Amino acid sequence: MTALTPPPSHPDPPPHLGLTRDEPMAHHTYIRLGGPAAFFGAPPDFEALVRMAAWAREAALPLRVVGGGSNMLVADEGVRAVVVSLRHACGEVTFDDQRHEVTAGAAVMLPALARAAAERGLGGLEFAIGIPGAVGGALQTNAGIGDGRCIGNIVRSVEVLRDGQRLTLSRDEVAWDYRTTSLRGSGDLVLSARLGLTPRPRAEVEAEMRRLLEARQRTQPTSEPNAGSVFRNPEGDHAARLIQAAGCKGLRVGGAQVSTLHANFIVHDGKARGGPTADAAATTKDVLAVMAEVQRRVRAAFGVTLVPEVEWWGDGPLPEPYRAASPHPQRPGSD
Ligand SMILES: Cc1cc2nc3c(=O)[nH]c(=O)nc-3n(C[C@H](O)[C@H](O)[C@H](O)COP(=O)(O)OP(=O)(O)OC[C@H]3O[C@@H](n4cnc5c(N)ncnc54)[C@H](O)[C@@H]3O)c2cc1C
Numbered sequence: 001m002t003a004l005t006p007p008p009s010h011p012d013p014p015p016h017l018g019l020t021r022d023e024p025m026a027h028h029t030y031i032r033l034g035g036p037a038a039f040f041g042a043p044p045d046f047e048a049l050v051r052m053a054a055w056a057r058e059a060a061l062p063l064r065v066v067g068g069g070s071n072m073l074v075a076d077e078g079v080r081a082v083v084v085s086l087r088h089a090c091g092e093v094t095f096d097d098q099r100h101e102v103t104a105g106a107a108v109m110l111p112a113l114a115r116a117a118a119e120r121g122l123g124g125l126e127f128a129i130g131i132p133g134a135v136g137g138a139l140q141t142n143a144g145i146g147d148g149r150c151i152g153n154i155v156r157s158v159e160v161l162r163d164g165q166r167l168t169l170s171r172d173e174v175a176w177d178y179r180t181t182s183l184r185g186s187g188d189l190v191l192s193a194r195l196g197l198t199p200r201p202r203a204e205v206e207a208e209m210r211r212l213l214e215a216r217q218r219t220q221p222t223s224e225p226n227a228g229s230v231f232r233n234p235e236g237d238h239a240a241r242l243i244q245a246a247g248c249k250g251l252r253v254g255g256a257q258v259s260t261l262h263a264n265f266i267v268h269d270g271k272a273r274g275g276p277t278a279d280a281a282a283t284t285k286d287v288l289a290v291m292a293e294v295q296r297r298v299r300a301a302f303g304v305t306l307v308p309e310v311e312w313w314g315d316g317p318l319p320e321p322y323r324a325a326s327p328h329p330q331r332p333g334s335d
Contacts, residue, residue, distance in 0.1 A: 010059050013039060017052055019082065025074040025313070028066045028085065030132055032225040032270065033284045034074025034313070037064075037083035044088045046191070050164055053189070056082040064313070065189055067134030068109060070228055071141060075314030076284045086136065090191050095120055100197045101156065106136030106190045110143070110151075114209060123200030124154050129209040130216040132228075136190035141179045141309075145212075152176035154195045160188040179232060179309060221259040224267035230291060231264055231306040239306055240264035246297040253289040255282030266290050291321035 013019040019041040025034030038061065043049040056063040062081045066072070090105035093116060100122060104113050110128035113135065117125050127149035131138065135151075139158060144150025155176075158169045160183075167188075175182035183190060216222060231239040243249070243263035251258045259265040268282030295306050307325040312318060 010038065010061065013055050013059070017041065017055055018043065018048070019052065019055070022078070023083070025066075025069075025078065025083070028083075029069035029072060029074055029227070030225065031069075031073065031227040031266075031268070031287070033076075033268070033282060033287065034072075035076045035078030035284075037078060038080045039082045040084070041082070042085040042088050046089055046161075046166070049084065049086070049089050049161065049189075052082060052084055053161070053164065063189070065106075065136060067107060067137035068132050070132045071137060071309070072311045072313050073227055073284055073287060075312075075319075077314065079313050080315050081313075086134075086191075090136070092192075095122075100199060101194055102197060103192055103194045104135045105192050106134060106139075108135050109133070110135065110138055117197055118202050118205040118209065121199055121202050121205075122197040123205045123208075124195070124197040126205055126208045126212065129212050135193050139174075139181060139190050139193060140184040142176050142181050143179075150176075151193075151195075152181065154197065156194045156196050158183070158193050159191040161191055162188050166191065219262055221261045221265050221267045224259070225270055226259070226265045226267045227287075227310045229264045229309050230266050231294075232309045234304050234306065237304070238264075242298045242302055242304060242306070243294055246294070246301040248294045248297055251290060251293060253293065254286035256286035256290045258290060258294065288319045288321055292319075292324070295321055295324055 019039045021039060022036040023040030025037055026032050041052055043052055053063050064079070064081045064083050066083055066085055086105065086107040090107045092105045093108055093113065094103045097120065102113070102117060110125070110131045110133055114125035114129045117123070127145045128143070128151070131143050133143055138151045142150050142152040155171050157171060158174060160167050160169060229239065233239050240263040243258065248258050249263050250260045255268045256266055257268065259267045266287050291308065299305055305325055308321055312322050
């Protein structure tokens with residue numbers, strides 16, 4: 001009998017780096033799906049982060065950051081990458097009460113930041129109360145809501161790690177657009193952002209945040225694992241309207257389903273292969289199959305190819321829903 005050749009594997013990282021192997025990404029994504037990251041770490045500070053980034057370069061592995069994991073879909077097979085969480089290295093929040101500013105670490109979650117600002121009588125982040133992302137992730141997509149309020153409008157500067165160096169970019173050095181910015185895909189790793197806020201009575205800020213959250217609870221499947229709006233809004237229309245009109249609400253493949261509440265959300269019942277629940281149920285493959293079928297039906301009915309908003313994390317060729325999508329003009333929408 002011939003011995004099987006094992007697949008090429010990466011050398012072990014030095015133990016002091018604190019990187020672990022084969023971390024299930026299902027533990028780090030909001031949709032609670034996704035296979036293992038080849039290496040995973042949560043560096044305790046900036047210096048440790050720089051060392052991890054240097055090791056990733058030496059090992060010829062991409063370095064990827066996971067924030068709230070709310071805008072990504074990770075392959076069931078996982079990703080050959082060093083994935084880092086900045087929750088320890090970039091988790092600080094510092095208010096400047098004189099200037100009505102806050103400097104927030106990249107890993108600070110937007111809802112917690114909005115609440116902390118409200119407690120100090122500062123408004124400007126009300127829109128972010130229902131967005132389950134971290135500051136660093138929000139700066140990739142210029143996260144915001146349908147009335148035009150978005151993080152880019154209140155950014156004063158952004159601190160990044162670029163080629164091993166800390167750099168401060170002014171607001172004007174970043175291009176801000178609908179659900180994208182020049183930081184996205186640039187290789188810059190966001191460390192923190194300085195945001196300008198506005199004095200506003202705490203009770204008013206909190207009342208508005210309550211209203212925004214109630215509206216979300218009425219219209220979005222907030223209790224089921226999901227990845228937010230799956231497709232971008234095409235020019236002059238809403239992805240959710242097209243998906244519903246094409247008869248896709250409730251469409252199911254395996255354990256994944258188009259939400260019956262909001263047609264641009266794909267949900268599952270919380271059971272995930274490789275996830276914290278033992279019963280095998282939904283997989284990322286199921287989500288991709290639902291996305292592909294939604295695209296087919298919307299294209300057949302309206303001639304529009306929906307472009308995924310949720311970012312793909314996987315090795316090898318792009319899966320069908322990402323290949324099929326040719327970019328077309330987008331406009332701000334409800335999410
Ligand atoms: C229920 C739900 C509701 C949502 N509602 C909204 C909404 O109203 N408006 C809206 O705009 N979005 C919404 N989203 C989408 C999502 O929350 C936002 O896009 C959010 O800003 C993503 O942030 P994140 O930290 O989760 O990013 P992640 O999903 O963790 O990461 C997304 C991308 O950003 C990169 N990234 C993350 N942190 C950094 C960093 N520090 N430096 C460099 N790159 C980084 C990642 O590597 C990845 O490429 C919603 C999602 C869900 C699940």
